[in-house]
Amino acid sequence: MHIDKDLLIAWGARLKKYHKNEIIFSEGEEARCVFQIVEGVVKMYNINDSAGKEFTQGMFGHDNTFGEPAILIDEPYPAHAVCVTDAVIFHLPKDNFLQILKEYPELHFKLTKLMAQRLWDKSMTFKEVMNNAPATRILGFLNSYRKKLKLDHNNRIAIPFTRQEIANFTGLRVETTIRTLNKLNENGKVEIKNRKLFY
Numbered sequence: 001m002h003i004d005k006d007l008l009i010a011w012g013a014r015l016k017k018y019h020k021n022e023i024i025f026s027e028g029e030e031a032r033c034v035f036q037i038v039e040g041v042v043k044m045y046n047i048n049d050s051a052g053k054e055f056t057q058g059m060f061g062h063d064n065t066f067g068e069p070a071i072l073i074d075e076p077y078p079a080h081a082v083c084v085t086d087a088v089i090f091h092l093p094k095d096n097f098l099q100i101l102k103e104y105p106e107l108h109f110k111l112t113k114l115m116a117q118r119l120w121d122k123s124m125t126f127k128e129v130m131n132n133a134p135a136t137r138i139l140g141f142l143n144s145y146r147k148k149l150k151l152d153h154n155n156r157i158a159i160p161f162t163r164q165e166i167a168n169f170t171g172l173r174v175e176t177t178i179r180t181l182n183k184l185n186e187n188g189k190v191e192i193k194n195r196k197l198f199y
Contacts (some may be wrong), residue, residue, distance in 0.1 A: 001065045001068075001110050001111050001114045002063040002065070002108070003036055003065065003092075003100070003107065006099070007104075008036065008090050008092055011092065011096045011099070011100055012092070013036075013091060013092040013093075013096070015038065015089070016040070016088070016089055017041070017086070017088050018083045018087045018088075018089060019083065019086055020083055020084065020085050020086050021083060022083045022090070023080065023081070024042065024081040024082065024130075025067070025081050026077070026080050027046060027076050028076045028128055030076055030077075031067060031071050031074075031075065031077050031094065032062045032094055033067060033071075033093055033094060034065055034066075034067045034071055034092045034094070035065060035081075035089050035091060035092070036063065036064070036065045036090040036092065037062055037063065037066075037087060037088075037089050038063075038090060039063060039087055040061075040084070040086055040088060041058075041059060041060065041061050041085045041092040042060045042061075042064075042066065042081055042082065042084065042087060042089070043082055044056070044058045044066065044079040044081050045057055045082070046078075046080070046123055052133065052166075054168045055169075055171055056169045058118075059084070060181045064120070065114075066081065067081070068097075068111060068114075069115065071098070073188075085188050088111050089105075097169055102126070121144065125141075125144070125169075133186060134180040135183065135189075137170040137171070137172060138166060138177065138184065139184070139189065140170075141166060142190070143181065145159065145161075145199075146199065156191055156197065157199065158196055158197070159198065164177075166181075168197070
């Protein structure tokens, strides 16, 4: 969801600059703000305590908001948020965000659609993760990425994620991800040129 920057400023949002790898909030932290990215990329993820394995919940870029679900249900943030690049981000206090939703029904509707889309995406992700076949998980992730960009399957595009990031999104080990992508390349399902992945 995108909130107009003038509206954000009018409702008390403040801009903050972050460096790459800087933590915005941690899992379990009290939810006090909704965030909107002006510049940069942010990753939300969880860590498996016993294995130390990372699972990426989502990546957010320019004009994306994040942190809304915890605010809406008055719960702590469910994941860590870290800057993948240097970033500039609006912080909108919780009470101000909730008041905006009351006063601007069109934004409330946009948020409802966004939450429904994220819920649907999560359902599809869990469906793929429950399938033990690594190829199915990876192809499901790649299809989901293309769908977000609203691309048809006629032309392959460069996938901007590292093998480690794909592993984190799909719940696979990086070694399994590399091996599976090589097999998919051999089968013509993906293309690998100069170590770059195309789908």
